[in-house]
Amino acid sequence: MESSFDRRTEWGLLLVRVVVGISFVLHGLSKFQMGLDQVAGWFASMGIPGFLAYAVAFVELIGGIGLILGAGTRVWAALLAVVIAVATFKVKIANGFLGGESGPGYELELLLLAMLLLLVLAKRSAFSLDHVFASKARTHK
Numbered sequence: 001m002e003s004s005f006d007r008r009t010e011w012g013l014l015l016v017r018v019v020v021g022i023s024f025v026l027h028g029l030s031k032f033q034m035g036l037d038q039v040a041g042w043f044a045s046m047g048i049p050g051f052l053a054y055a056v057a058f059v060e061l062i063g064g065i066g067l068i069l070g071a072g073t074r075v076w077a078a079l080l081a082v083v084i085a086v087a088t089f090k091v092k093i094a095n096g097f098l099g100g101e102s103g104p105g106y107e108l109e110l111l112l113l114a115m116l117l118l119l120v121l122a123k124r125s126a127f128s129l130d131h132v133f134a135s136k137a138r139t140h141k
Contacts, residue, residue, distance in 0.1 A: 013119070014070075014127040020115050021067030024080055028061030046090050056083055067119070070128020077119035084113050 031039045036057055040050030060083065063076035092099075092106035099105030124130045 010126050013122055013125045016115050017067050017070060017073065017119060017125065017128070020077075020080075020112060020119070021064045021069075023112065024060045024064030024067065026064075028057050028059075028064060031057035031060065048086075048090060059083055070125055070130050071133075073125070073128060073130050074120050077116045081113055081116040081120065084109050084116065088113070 031053065036054055039057065040053040043053045043056075044050040059076075059079050063080045066072045066076040067080075088106045088109040092104065092109055095103050095105045097105045097107055097110075099107075124134060
């Protein structure tokens, strides 16, 4: 029998997963809308190989959708954690935690990273496609 704490935890994980997923879907879409060649140029100007702009846009968009649906949650969360960690260290860390005249800080990136790591470490959520597929696999054995 499931405790009310477990049920509340499930709802909390769902909320985190969906909000983080929406955030990354929008970040990925913005890269496609700006033009991936332009994003690749911006990456190159920071010393990041330009071709990674295509990979990052794909991971953000598809990974965000995966998080929203709860499909491949741990894998997508881990990939997105790498993306946000690199972005933090290459772009935001020099601005400080809260930022300043040089631009925004890394406060929000750190929050996203923590939430992604929570999703990597958490058990499979009952409110996810991961759970549905695992349940079907168990019943077909």
